[in-house]
Amino acid sequence: MRGSLCPARLARLSLAVAVLAAAPSWPHDEGPAGVRFAITYPASLAAGPLDGRLLLMISTDDGAEPRFQIRDDPSTQQIFGIDVEGWRPGEERSIDAAVFGYPLASLAEVPDGTYRVQALLHRYETFHRADGHVVKLPMDRGEGQRWNRAPGNLLTAPLEIALRRRDPQPIRLELDRAIPPIEPPADSEYVKHVRIRSELLSEFWGRPMHLGAVLLLPHGFAEHPEARYPLAINHGHFAATLSGFRTTPPDPDLPPVDREWIAEHCPNGHHPDCDAHGYERVRQQAAYDFYRLWTGPDFPRVIVVLIQHANPYYDDSYAVNSQNLGPYGDAITYELIPWIEEHFRGLGPWARGLYGGSTGGWEALAAQVFYPEEYNGSHAACPDPIDFRAYTLVNVYEDHNAYYLEGPWSRVARPGHRDYLGQVNATLEGQNHKELVLGSKSRSGDQWDVWEAVFGPVGEDGYPRRIWDKRTGAIDHQVAAYWRENYDLRYVLERDWAELGPKLAGKIHIYVGEMDNYYLNNAVYLMEKFLAGTTDPPYGGTVLYGARDEHCWSGDATTLNAYSRLTYHQRFVRLLVEHWLATAPEGADVTSWRY
Incomplete structure (x- = not known):
């Protein structure tokens, strides 16, 4: 019972x-x-x-x-x-x-x-x-x-x-x-939920495995059966349905917005007391504003696609092929996306673009790098580490211990989380020890463990081979070498630029706050150094930083991060459409969806 x-x-x-x-x-x-x-x-x-x-x-x-x-x-x-x-x-x-x-x-x-x-x-x-x-x-x-x-x-x-x-x-x-079952969300006029069986993943896992997506259909989709549409693919953590889209005004009983308090205590929108000071009202208003924009006369008519790829290790797969998780990159790119385009009148690779923040930022960039001709444009905000010389604060290739900076007479604990003033409230050791309690063999379902599962080789016992000893922090440089050759995005780009460069020119755009809570800006600095030096061809994209901005700054310097994080869809869809129209191949349909 x-x-x-x-x-x-x-x-x-x-x-x-x-x-x-x-x-x-x-x-x-x-x-x-x-x-x-x-x-x-x-x-x-x-x-x-x-x-x-x-x-x-x-x-x-x-x-x-x-x-x-x-x-x-x-x-x-x-x-x-x-x-x-x-x-x-x-x-x-x-x-x-x-x-x-x-x-x-x-x-x-x-x-x-x-x-x-x-x-x-x-x-x-x-x-x-x-x-x-x-x-x-x-x-x-x-x-x-x-x-x-x-x-x-x-x-x-x-x-x-x-x-x-x-x-x-x-x-x-x-x-x-x-714990009782979760009721699936209902479809609406604009928001649809789809789920398909993946043959690639089912074969790997030895049982039926599925991929899902939440679709935001453009205004006029049913009234224009002749139209075919671009896909704006939003990567990120698992969500049962689309956030940031609301067809009604904010609930009237919510607390009023205290913008001064939000600016000081809730600059990235994640303080536990944000809602008590009106942030939920801000969220609902932004979602309603987006609905009015989406259904108005001047917004591009595209399909927003939120990928759902929760799996036995984490709430998403990082959208790449992996020894431990299986061929999620291929399954998304060659099974799910074509299915969506077939059933919802998509245009194909030239009109597919990627955007996301944090985990979704890494996925948006990685999918573009590993499938350079299947996607046409990537906007990666505050991406998870894209250069493992700055795996947050650890250089996995040269450091010997992840948890401590070590000297002959002392050692100093590495921070794991800070605020925009530099105040530290977690260490790498503490974060990893929490995960070790939640699950052995990289089974915590949490951040450091999934990175091991995605980036690492399979161990002899069938579970991910660890990048470091979870108790002590001692780094395994043999595992680190495997990471570098397969998932260090800066290294892969630099190693293969002669082949990848012509396919990626103009497609890479990265944004991060200079006070990212998880120190993710450090890897972006290293990536920018490489990209800025490319000449044959030059990368032709953008790397932008937000001064004093925390996780997950996404490129809007005109307003507080707490507010700009609520406008991903409207900003990145427009940027993707601009790029698609500028790069559309001869004979491509650039008219049926522009009503």
Whole structure:
């Protein structure tokens, strides 16, 4: 049976520590503590046996369920995790002081006190891949690879416990509910949702695999059956439907817009308190403005395509072929895009363009580089690292440790996240240790792990071979060499410019803030240095920087990043159309869609 996800009546339990012999490597004088949680699930909830990642969250904050409070920054709550295989109903699985945690490494470090706890099983499925490897991974179930929201995952309600270190009894928890399925979004006059089976991906993964897309159809699509349309392909993280398009004005009950507060505290639109100061009203107004523009007389008539390619490792595939994820680049380019053009009257490669930010920025550039004649124009905002000499702050080819700058007498932790004033609130070590708790073998569904999965070779066990030791940060330069030859976009362009240059001239446009939160501007500097030096032919594109702008600045220097990030579609569609009209081959249809 499936229980409610609302927090149940808080049960009071007690947590104990049995003191063991002293060991100098542990933080307490008594030695490693005997803290233990014993977790089960009933046959009435799942028949089993089950595989997956069993997670335990411990929180001091009653503002939300603990599963929604695990973050990179200092506001995070505590989490521990273990792999489970063949787990049957009623069998105990234990999380104790030996289990690795984040941000505290062990339960032995958790002080006495009153906490809210929650346990969750992130379920895995078995894949028999075409390369002969058998792997266990969390299939995306419509949520975009979010372990704390994935339908079918088992969990408990938040429970209040009094942690008393010398109580000898284990804490017993039962997973008694499951996250329900997600209702698919409905189509509308303008927004359509499509899904196709990919033969290429199905063959690789050994089971049916699908690709999806959200389409924004142009005004007048039904009234002009003779028209054929360009495709403006928007890459990025998984979204169930198109954002930034709204057919009604903003909700009247939203808080008023405090632009002064937004400018100081919400410059990139991502502060947790943005909405309390009117940012949701800004979002809704921008979406409504775009609807009015889209349906007005002067906006280009194109089809916007949002690619959906969530997979067992992440919420998107990075739109390239990969040893670990399979041929997503080919599947998107040679299966999904032609299907859309056939069913929605597309024009073909000369009238396909790419745009996106962050992950979507990397994808927009990579798809253009790896398929130079299948796409005609790329606008990449704040792209993920496009030169691995600046893999955020790590040079994977020359550095020996990713987490620390090392000297003869000291070492300094590498930052992982900053604001526009340079204030650091996360380290690379902390970000990676969080992922290690969420999933072993690059299975966290998070950022650093998917980069390993996309860029790296397959390991002997069938999972991605790591670029560095996840605990220590020690870099594997053999893996780094593989990354360079296959996915370092600056290196690939420089190595192959004689062949690629004539096909890419005028197609590459990159934008980034000089205070990008994830230091992604560093790789753009290196890319720009190469591009600016090209002569045969010159690259003929643009690289622009936003002074003091954070992630994900997209080229508009006339307004705050928090506002310009809401205008991707209207700005980049116009730029793509301008390029298509200037480069259309002789005899191409440049009239039927311009009504």
